[in-house]
Amino acid sequence: MSSRPLKSGPDMPTCSRWIDVIDLLSRNEHFGVPYAAVMDAAVGRFMLARDNTPENWHDKSVMRALLRFEDLPKIRQRAGEETASILARERASRVPTIDVAGMISRAVPLCIVRETFGFQGGGLNDATILQWSKATQWAMFHNFERPDPTKMKEGIDAGQAMQRWIDGNWQLLVARAGNGADDTISRLMRVTAGGTTLLDRQQVVTNVCGLLVGAIETTSQAIVKVTDHILNNRNFGSAADAAILANDGSRFDGIVREALRFAPVSDVLLRFAKADTVIAPGTPRATAVKAGTPVKAEIRSAMFDPAVFPNPDTLDPARPRHLYLTLGFGPHECLGRMIGEEIVAETVRQLLTPPGVKLLPDSGSQIDFRDGPFPESFVLTLRPSIT
Numbered sequence: 001m002s003s004r005p006l007k008s009g010p011d012m013p014t015c016s017r018w019i020d021v022i023d024l025l026s027r028n029e030h031f032g033v034p035y036a037a038v039m040d041a042a043v044g045r046f047m048l049a050r051d052n053t054p055e056n057w058h059d060k061s062v063m064r065a066l067l068r069f070e071d072l073p074k075i076r077q078r079a080g081e082e083t084a085s086i087l088a089r090e091r092a093s094r095v096p097t098i099d100v101a102g103m104i105s106r107a108v109p110l111c112i113v114r115e116t117f118g119f120q121g122g123g124l125n126d127a128t129i130l131q132w133s134k135a136t137q138w139a140m141f142h143n144f145e146r147p148d149p150t151k152m153k154e155g156i157d158a159g160q161a162m163q164r165w166i167d168g169n170w171q172l173l174v175a176r177a178g179n180g181a182d183d184t185i186s187r188l189m190r191v192t193a194g195g196t197t198l199l200d201r202q203q204v205v206t207n208v209c210g211l212l213v214g215a216i217e218t219t220s221q222a223i224v225k226v227t228d229h230i231l232n233n234r235n236f237g238s239a240a241d242a243a244i245l246a247n248d249g250s251r252f253d254g255i256v257r258e259a260l261r262f263a264p265v266s267d268v269l270l271r272f273a274k275a276d277t278v279i280a281p282g283t284p285r286a287t288a289v290k291a292g293t294p295v296k297a298e299i300r301s302a303m304f305d306p307a308v309f310p311n312p313d314t315l316d317p318a319r320p321r322h323l324y325l326t327l328g329f330g331p332h333e334c335l336g337r338m339i340g341e342e343i344v345a346e347t348v349r350q351l352l353t354p355p356g357v358k359l360l361p362d363s364g365s366q367i368d369f370r371d372g373p374f375p376e377s378f379v380l381t382l383r384p385s386i387t
């Protein structure tokens, strides 16, 4: 597979070469994110719907400062412990299979959302968090080309319920922050109370909502897709096994990044032209687009552009990390990219670590999306404990 040139015509204008995708995702003043209506209604004025604005610059800087690099080893360790404990429990009960989507891929980011981000207390339970997360993701990112009003309403209702939980438990969250809790919400409450963030109460609520909207379904999809890709491709499987055996964490993470290149969470990021402009300017592919036209950045195709990914069909865990587009690029690059990468890599590593998992016989392991956008079931053989 290699990247395809810019397409235009009756379909949405699309760019698929790496350099054209980079240009498009970098030019926020010309190409906007098309999610403002639903995001504003659900969670308020959120950074992803605010292109090229002081709000995006400011909110993202505040949230980045709170999601510290120094936390990553702890987050990774917690993701590993949670996965290992689910696997151990299932093995102890001698069940022969494990449903990765049903039992692990949401449960692991959920535990990070609860413990690291601080979504707990005030009557909140796991089922509610998962419902908010799925309904908002569906309405915001999977309801664009043929909008379903029911999904729109469910997403907006879920976002508003999330806002009510934060607003209604404000004093509890302030008290927790005052008692020195070190989760992301508590850090945000503390620095805001100290006058450092310049965020008002609604902006705090909206940024807290964004943590939850961004984290669970994306990470879950990545865990399922990476596991599926590694188990279904012998070169990936043997490379992953060898990296685990050699305890070579950075090689293993490179293999996971490559698996996400072949099987990303989204093949495409959407934008719309904010004014009459040109896609791929200054190249033979330059194409004029009118204001208001939706355009597609084909990130998957761009990651097969041989100009940037030599031998793109080959697994190469040593490719430079900054070239990958799985977590976006430019002003809207994923806020949680480091966290997402750590959770995905460690969860998959635990799944594959001996005794590990394998595909069911007779093509029995297929990702089941149950007519929705998210993996809902992916059943594998759970190899029994060696002892």
Ligand code: HEM
Pocket (backbone or CB within 6 Å): 033, 047, 048, 049, 056, 060, 210, 211, 212, 214, 215, 216, 218, 219, 222, 265, 266, 269, 270, 326, 327, 328, 329, 331, 332, 333, 334, 335, 336, 337, 339, 340, 341, 344
């Ligand atoms: C492997 C898991 C993840 C994947 C695949 C993923 C993917 C993405 C992508 C592709 C974008 C850019 C969207 C665009 O440009 O249209 C994005 C943005 C974003 N992500 Fe993630 N994400 C993941 C994990 C997370 C986590 C754990 C968080 C929580 C902190 C998060 C929060 C966000 C936010 C807030 C944005 C908007 C940033 C902005 O507008 O500046 N994501 N994500």
